[in-house]
Amino acid sequence: MNQNDFGNYLTNYAGISQMLKTCSVREMLEQTASLMKIPAKDMEWLTVVECPAEPLDGLFGHVLEELVKHAEHYDWLYERLEDDGSRAVLMELLRYRILPAVSFLNKAGELSGGLDKGGDTFRTLGAAGGEIDAILEAKEYIRESAFALSVCVSHTSSGLWEIPRLLDAIRPGYRFRLRYEIEGGEAQAILYAVMPPAKGEDPVRREGPKRIVALAPYERGWSNAELVKDCGVIPYLFYKNHGCEVTMVSAPMTDYSNLKYIDGVKLLFLPDGRPETKEAYIRQEAQNIDCLMLRRPYPDYLGVVKIYRQCNPTGKIYLPLDANSFFVDRIPWQEGFMRDFMKECQVISASGKAMQRHLNEKWPWVIEHIPNGFYHFGEERKAPVFSEKENIILTAGRLGTEQKGTHVLLEAFAEIAGELPEWELHLAGSVEPEFEPYLEQFRERFPELMEHRIHFLGHIADRETLYEKYAKAKIFALTSAWEGGTPNVIAEALYAGDVTAVTKIDEYQEATDDGRCGGASKIGDPEEFGKLLLRLCRDDRLEEMSRHAHTYACRHYDMERIVDGLYELIFDSDEQLS
Numbered sequence: 001m002n003q004n005d006f007g008n009y010l011t012n013y014a015g016i017s018q019m020l021k022t023c024s025v026r027e028m029l030e031q032t033a034s035l036m037k038i039p040a041k042d043m044e045w046l047t048v049v050e051c052p053a054e055p056l057d058g059l060f061g062h063v064l065e066e067l068v069k070h071a072e073h074y075d076w077l078y079e080r081l082e083d084d085g086s087r088a089v090l091m092e093l094l095r096y097r098i099l100p101a102v103s104f105l106n107k108a109g110e111l112s113g114g115l116d117k118g119g120d121t122f123r124t125l126g127a128a129g130g131e132i133d134a135i136l137e138a139k140e141y142i143r144e145s146a147f148a149l150s151v152c153v154s155h156t157s158s159g160l161w162e163i164p165r166l167l168d169a170i171r172p173g174y175r176f177r178l179r180y181e182i183e184g185g186e187a188q189a190i191l192y193a194v195m196p197p198a199k200g201e202d203p204v205r206r207e208g209p210k211r212i213v214a215l216a217p218y219e220r221g222w223s224n225a226e227l228v229k230d231c232g233v234i235p236y237l238f239y240k241n242h243g244c245e246v247t248m249v250s251a252p253m254t255d256y257s258n259l260k261y262i263d264g265v266k267l268l269f270l271p272d273g274r275p276e277t278k279e280a281y282i283r284q285e286a287q288n289i290d291c292l293m294l295r296r297p298y299p300d301y302l303g304v305v306k307i308y309r310q311c312n313p314t315g316k317i318y319l320p321l322d323a324n325s326f327f328v329d330r331i332p333w334q335e336g337f338m339r340d341f342m343k344e345c346q347v348i349s350a351s352g353k354a355m356q357r358h359l360n361e362k363w364p365w366v367i368e369h370i371p372n373g374f375y376h377f378g379e380e381r382k383a384p385v386f387s388e389k390e391n392i393i394l395t396a397g398r399l400g401t402e403q404k405g406t407h408v409l410l411e412a413f414a415e416i417a418g419e420l421p422e423w424e425l426h427l428a429g430s431v432e433p434e435f436e437p438y439l440e441q442f443r444e445r446f447p448e449l450m451e452h453r454i455h456f457l458g459h460i461a462d463r464e465t466l467y468e469k470y471a472k473a474k475i476f477a478l479t480s481a482w483e484g485g486t487p488n489v490i491a492e493a494l495y496a497g498d499v500t501a502v503t504k505i506d507e508y509q510e511a512t513d514d515g516r517c518g519g520a521s522k523i524g525d526p527e528e529f530g531k532l533l534l535r536l537c538r539d540d541r542l543e544e545m546s547r548h549a550h551t552y553a554c555r556h557y558d559m560e561r562i563v564d565g566l567y568e569l570i571f572d573s574d575e576q577l578s
Contacts, residue, residue, distance in 0.1 A: 006031040010099065013078055013091045019098075020071035025064045032060075032099050046100070063097050066157045072336055073161035077176070080164065082194065085111055086178040093160065093180065093189055108180035109187065122150040122192055131155065131163060136364065139170045143366050149193040153178075160189065165336075167193050169343045169364040210244040210571065213285070214293040218300055219273030221253030228258045228463065229488050230320070230351070230559075231295065233375050236262035237563040244290075249281065257461065261377040275300045279307050286311035291570055293318045297331060297341060305344050316570050319345040320370060322484035323355045325506050333363055347569045351485025352507030370566055371510075372484075373559035374491040377463045384471055384497030384550055386543045391420075393533060394473035394498065396428040396466070396489045399456075400435025405503065407438055408479040410454070411526035414446050416534045417453065423537055425477075428457040428469055470496035474546065475536055478502045478511070481523055486511045486557075494553035497546040501532050513556075517549035 001009075001023050009019035019028070033043035044061035067074070074094065081087045092108035095101075125134045131151050135142070142149075149167065153159040167174050175194040180187065214235045216222045226232055227248075238244040239262075247266040251273030259267060270277050278300075282292070286308045292315060294301050308315060319342075332338055342348065342365050349370035350356040359367045393413065399406045406427070413425045431439070443450045460466045470476070476493035483505045490500060490511045500518030502511050512518035519536060521528040536542065 001027045001031060003031060003034065006035075010095055013087065013094075016091065016094050016098070017071060017075055017078075020068050020074070025061065025068055028064055028068075028098060029061060035099065036101075060100065063157050067094070067097060070158065070161060073165060076336065077161050077164055080168070080176050082175045082177050086176065089178045089180055089189075090160075093178075097157075105180065105187065108189075109182055112179040112181055122148045124150050131159065132166065135163070135166055135170070136361070139364060140366055142167070143171050148195045149174075149191075151191050151193070152188050153191045154188040164191055164193070165339055166364045169339050170366070172343045210238075210242070210290040211288055212238050212244050212246045212291045212293060213289045214246070214248045214295075215278060215282075215301075215304065216248070216250030216273065217295045217298045219251060219275075221250040221269070221273070222248055222256075222267075223253070224255045224258050227256065228261050228377070230372050232258070232262050232265065233373075233559055234563055234566065235293065236265050237375070237560060238567065239264045241560065241563065242567050249278075261463065275303055279303045282307050283311060286315065289315055291316040291318055293320075294345075295320060296322050297338065299337075302337060302341050305341055309344050316347070317345040318347045318349075318566070318570055320349045320351070321355075321359075321367070323350045323352075323359065324482045324484050325355075325358075347566070349566075353510055354506050355485060368569060371557055371562060372486055372488045372491055373557040373562045374488070374495045374553065375559035381467065381495075384495075384546070386474075386497065386546050388471070389474045389497070389546070390472050391423040391537075392426050392473040393423060393475045393477050393501075393537075394426045394428065394469060394493070395477045395479070396460075396469070396493075397478075397487075398432060399427055399429045400432035400438070403481055403483075405479040405481050405524065406435065407442075408503070408524060408526050408529055409477055410442055412479070412530035412533060413454065414442075414449060415527060415530035417446075417449055419534060420537050423453075425454045426457055426469065426473065427455070428460050428466065430459040431456065467492070467496065470498055473498050474542060475499050475501055475533070477529075477533065478505075479529060480505055483507065491553060491557035491559075494549045494557065497550045499536055499542060499545045499549060501529070501536055503529065513548070513552045517545045517552055 001019075006019075006028075009015040029044055030040050033040040036043065038046070044059065046060040074090075078087055078090060081090060088111050089108050092104045092111065096104035096108070125131060125138065131153070135151070151163050153163050156162070164174070164176050177192040177194065179190045179192065181190055212235060214231065222231060232248065235246040235248060239246040246264070247268050249268045249270065252269045256267060259265075270281055282289075282304050289308070289312065292304075292308055294305075294317065297319060305317065308317070333342070345365075347368055348365050349368040350359060351370060351372045353369055356367050356369045395406070395409055397404050409425070409427075417423075457469065460469065470493050473493075473496075476489070476498035478487070478490065478500070480487075480503060486507045490502070493500060494517065500512050502508050502518065502520050503523040504520045505511070505523070508520040512520060519532050521532040539545070
């Protein structure tokens with residue numbers, strides 16, 4: 001890039017955008033230094049002051065790096081600005097950041113002087129430098145009330161694009177105007193976020209029952225086990241209790257014997273699970289889908305969401321995150337594609353309270369709490385009777401996976417078995433093939449325990465039979481390394497009156513009701529988990545804790561109540577308009 005090229009790039013926004021995407025920071029730095037007659041090495045460390053009260057966060061070299069890295073966000077803002085005057089102001093502010101001549105700021109101020117603010121009454125958010133924190137604190141109010149805002153975007157180098165993108169993620173539909181204003185001797189760039197449509201505006205509504213489609217993630221089918229977990233139970237209760245037409249869509253699956261438990265829910269098998277196949281299905285069916293249910297913010301859903309929104313602007317999207325700290329902090333939520341994805345979802349949920357709090361503090365979107373609960377397939381079960389329980393520690397799940405940490409439970413029980421001669425350990429679930437070598441070694445070390453006191457029950461498909469196992473046990477043990485909230489087995493165990501012994505997964509406090517019906521120990525530590533089991537087995541309050549477990553489950557984990565609340569979250573505006 002030579003001096004002529006540099007000057008040509010600066011003549012219009014298209015040129016600025018092209019320069020940011022094709023030229024390096026070093027090239028721009030050298031051209032700027034040459035024009036300003038400052039050595040490039042000194043220019044790089046020059047403080048750039050756009051808002052006199054406070055410099056941009058970073059020196060000139062850092063400001064250029066930010067521009068190049070986030071060029072696509074500036075393009076997004078340029079397109080979203082509501083009037084030509086605002087776009088002209090943005091261009092002058094970007095010119096100043098590339099070539100810090102005060103004349104560009106003066107021009108931005110002149111352009112702002114005669115612009116109409118639209119007659120709206122704006123609420124100002126945030127003190128200098130604290131705008132983003134103020135927006136995050138007020139996000140639920142912004143989401144519900146959708147008031148017009150004015151926010152200074154000069155105090156950080158990324159504020160010019162980051163603040164409007166944040167507002168758009170919290171409440172899609174804001175229209176933006178940009179001004180560079182001088183008031184009381186202080187100049188600053190102000191973003192005016194003009195009122196978006198009121199919540200519940202829905203001009204086109206399909207007649208008849210709500211139609212819901214639950215779309216499996218990645219290129220796989222729904223698993224048979226998922227049909228009786230929240231993946232299948234939520235759609236089933238939408239059908240059973242709310243009269244919805246519900247379809248679970250996925251790649252072909254071979255075993256769906258659990259379909260009998262969710263009778264009334266349709267299974268639709270696509271030819272395969274490729275993203276293009278799912279997108280073709282959504283393109284064809286979008287206008288007939290009132291709510292699209294996804295599972296986790298997987299990248300292969302991105303095309304599906306875009307097509308669904310294009311074809312059905314008023315349709316709802318429900319995204320349960322199934323979030324745990326093992327993966328959630330790896331989600332690139334600041335990236336444009338993720339923001340575009342998440343802003344299209346009307347309801348986003350975490351299944352645990354701790355994760356909900358964490359994400360609501362970190363992310364711009366409102367995260368709801370939708371627990372993994374229990375549901376009775378069949379007749380209502382009687383409340384558990386402690387006197388009918390036996391000295392059994394039970395676990396259930398995929399035995400031997402890295403996630404479930406089954407070896408921790410076995411080693412812990414072996415440590416304390418001599419002190420609890422009347423207790424047995426029962427393990428329900430299929431054993432992973434890679435776990436077999438460990439079991440052989442464990443059997444050689446503890447042949448008596450494996451022969452008489454440790455019982456592998458195998459996979460129990462029948463729900464009533466499985467519940468009988470919960471009802472007999474006094475303690476339910478979970479030694480997982482991570483979980484997406486509180487897993488279904490915890491809710492089922494609590495309802496059966498099992499005292500819970502868990503590792504400190506994200507939601508261990510919720511799984512034990514803060515210790516009122518169980519206890520927790522460090523993840524991956526058999527000795528500490530053994531001490532926890534020993535304490536619980538000998539606790540004089542075990543019966544009291546068992547009764548509390550059942551009461552707590554009925555209050556907190558009843559899936560019918562949970563789904564009633566979820567239905568209201570998704571369709572409340574539709575019901576109000578009916």
